[in-house]
Amino acid sequence: MIALLVAAxxxxxxQNGKDLPPTTRLEIAAQGALVTVRGAxxxxxxxxxxxxxxxxxxxxxxxxxxxTRDVTADVPSAIAVSVTVQRGNIEISxxxxxxxxxxxxxxxQISRVNGDxxxxxxxxxxxxxxxxxxxxxxxxxxxxxxxxxxGDVRVSNVSGTTLLEAVQASNIMATTVTSxxxxxxxxxxxxxxxxxxxxxAVRVAVGRNVEFVATLDAPPNASRVDMxxxxxxxxxxxxxxxxxxxxxxxxxxxxxxxxxxxLDQR
Amino acid sequence: xxxxxxxxxxxxxGPGRTSQTPPAELWSRIAxxxxxxPRRRFLDLRFATTGLAAATLxxxxxIFVRRRGVESPAPHAVQVVTIASLESIDAALSAxxxxxxxxxxxxDEMLFLARMRASLQSDFPQRSP
Numbered sequence: 001m002i003a004l005l006v007a008a009x010x011x012x013x014x015q016n017g018k019d020l021p022p023t024t025r026l027e028i029a030a031q032g033a034l035v036t037v038r039g040a041x042x043x044x045x046x047x048x049x050x051x052x053x054x055x056x057x058x059x060x061x062x063x064x065x066x067x068t069r070d071v072t073a074d075v076p077s078a079i080a081v082s083v084t085v086q087r088g089n090i091e092i093s094x095x096x097x098x099x100x101x102x103x104x105x106x107x108x109q110i111s112r113v114n115g116d117x118x119x120x121x122x123x124x125x126x127x128x129x130x131x132x133x134x135x136x137x138x139x140x141x142x143x144x145x146x147x148x149x150x151g152d153v154r155v156s157n158v159s160g161t162t163l164l165e166a167v168q169a170s171n172i173m174a175t176t177v178t179s180x181x182x183x184x185x186x187x188x189x190x191x192x193x194x195x196x197x198x199x200x201a202v203r204v205a206v207g208r209n210v211e212f213v214a215t216l217d218a219p220p221n222a223s224r225v226d227m228x229x230x231x232x233x234x235x236x237x238x239x240x241x242x243x244x245x246x247x248x249x250x251x252x253x254x255x256x257x258x259x260x261x262x263l264d265q266r
Numbered sequence: 267x268x269x270x271x272x273x274x275x276x277x278x279x280g281p282g283r284t285s286q287t288p289p290a291e292l293w294s295r296i297a298x299x300x301x302x303x304p305r306r307r308f309l310d311l312r313f314a315t316t317g318l319a320a321a322t323l324x325x326x327x328x329i330f331v332r333r334r335g336v337e338s339p340a341p342h343a344v345q346v347v348t349i350a351s352l353e354s355i356d357a358a359l360s361a362x363x364x365x366x367x368x369x370x371x372x373x374d375e376m377l378f379l380a381r382m383r384a385s386l387q388s389d390f391p392q393r394s395p
Contacts, residue, residue: 086341104344122344122390138389140351156385158351177355177382198358198379238371256375 013053015045015060022078023058025097030064030071032087039077039094039112046074080115089124098133116151125160150188169193170249176200184265186210187249196254204253205263211245214262217254226263348390355383 020026028035045060047053051071053062064071075081080097083090090101091109098115101108105123116133119126126139129147135154137144142160146153152171155162162174164183170191174181179200185193186207195202206212208228216223220237230244242262253260359379362372 087343104341120389123347138385140347140386140390156382156389158354158382158386175378175382175385177351177358177379196378198375198382256371256378 012050013045013047013062015053015055016047016050017044020045020060020076020079021058022076022097025059025080025082026062026073026075027059027082028062028064028071028073028084030068030083030085030088031066033064033068033085034070034089034091035064035083035085036070036072036091037081037083037093037095038072038074039079039081039092039096040074041077043074043076045076046072048072152191187212190247190249192250192252194252194254196252197258198255199257200255201258201261202253202255203261203263204251205265207265211248212243212251213248214242214251214253216240216242216260216262217252218260219255219257222255222259224259224261226261228264344390345392348386348392351386352383355379355386359383 026037028037047062048071049068051062051064051068053060055061062071062073075095077094077096079095080099081092081095082100083092084102085106086104087106088103089106089108090103092099092101092113093111095112096114098117099110099113100118101110102118102120103122103124106121107124107127108119108121109127110117110119110131111129113130114132117128117131117135117137119128119135119137121139121142123140123142125142126137126144127147128135128137128145128149131146131149132151134151135146135149137146137154138156139160139162140158143163144155144157144160145163145165146155146167147163147165149164149167149169151169153164153167153169154173155164155175157176157179159176159178161179162176162181164172164174164181164185167183167185168188169185170187170189172183172185172191172193172195174183174195176197177200178198181195181197181200181202183193183195183202183204185204187193187210193204195204204214215235216225217239223240225232225240225242227242227244230242233241233243235241251262253262359376362376362379
């Protein structure tokens, strides 16, 4: 009984139930678990179940014991969050600081983040939505979806589909090897959108009032432009330059052996 | 075989002819007459040792399999997927090499694939289990 009481006392995190300074960075590491981090203005730290933790400088570190399946952390929204899981899922929402989520085998879902987001999933999906900061996301063989983002975007995939939906960004870099990139995006200023695949397809839809200079690079007859108010110039067997207005976003859309499509948003 | 043991075996077999006696009966006569049964003891000891070794091996294999089943299969899956991704890029690069790398567009695509390969290794570094 005494040993159990001692173990229970040592497992409790002293910061649980307390305020965390906005400069805090919460780091959670787990072997196999569903880790959920929910930010809310003015919230105090609430770890469920109660777990051991250590505070070093401004870093609050929580190591989840193996065998713990579900971990939920309610935190103040101002902090930064970093979660690493070998197998399992990560769900993070409502954070104003930077967010990092890295899962080996499992899915990542991040929403309502004002800071920068870094996300990795080797064997799983990445779903990021309502992100105000920069995005750096990489998957390998599963869907990578970004919805309603406002910062610069860098996304990389190998054989999974990459979807960029309602993304407003000056700069976008999207690359895949064998899969498709589908972008419904709007520029927020002059910048470069580079979307490139080796054997897949690139499909980009932009608003009718968006000015741009786009170079479509695909095998002969594998490019298609379905837009109003544009001028087109064929440079060689592979390349077509499409211009609307003066200046604007520079687009480089390329598929070595697949198709490239540039469309008006409906 | 020692002289003493030879004598005792001969005594156990007796003066009669043995060529027409079934081997099992001969052996039982020798066993009863000598009461040594050296071979039988040796076999028992060997069986016991072998049995113990087999049981130890089974337990070890069981523990190994159980640990592999319980402990993280994830790093293995991640490695397999990453290797498969790298191999798909390498296959694409090999296919391009058959084309002329002196063609600027092919050379540019090879550079792109090389960058994708480096990016993949950087985004998904090998982790220890």
